[in-house]
Amino acid sequence: MSRRRIIAGNWKMNKTPSEAVELVETLKNLVKNDDVDVVYCVPAIDICPVAEAIKGSNVQLGAQNFYIEDKGAYTGEISAPMLKDAGVKYIIIGHSERRDIFGENDILINKKVKKAFEAGLSPILCCGESLELREAGVYADWIKRQIKWDLTGLSADQVKNLVIAYEPIWAIGTGKTATADQAEEVCKLIRDYIAELYDAATAEEVRIQYGGSMNAANAAELLDKPDIDGGLIGGASLKPDFGQIVNA
């Protein structure tokens, strides 16, 4: 089977609502591609205006965070059903910035993945190692450990609908991209591990992205690899370059 490519922009904490609408407009004609899932994962406050601005286009809406309860006394939080109702389809979970800056651990991340599925959202689950772990040669074990914890209790059918983003922390926002071979090695390792945890059919269907300084110049080589089904793009998703990545 061939997996459908998915190119997602993670806007992180960038763009006010009016700037967000401007960016959608700038990218409008550049991201047209019916063979690719194109996703904008925008800040919470931009969700409603961007939902409106992408109407009638091929772009799908994503979010970057939520809390695991549906509603109640959780000041400052938003819930998965709220995202769903606002038109969100994809949700980034377990990004290294949430793990490292906001202290999210694999137990919470696993709960978020389950809640996302329950609410009808498609998780983009992030994993990846630090430079220390890569240099110590233990990155494979680290990533397997993350995947095992984060997927605990999920069915094969759920995993088939999951997107996993491999984002080596040392490549995020640093301009230091993993080589296509380094990225492929880990994406294949993740797929093989899903086969071990579930079965070959599940591993064949799960989509795996690479993320970390992906840009218009290096996208084609990365996306050409057999186990890399797309990209999760930070900095370059805020520029016209994003259109070149979608069409790489």
Ligand code: 13P
């Ligand atoms: P950059 O593309 O800016 O390196 O960010 C990658 C990332 O963290 C996407 O989630």
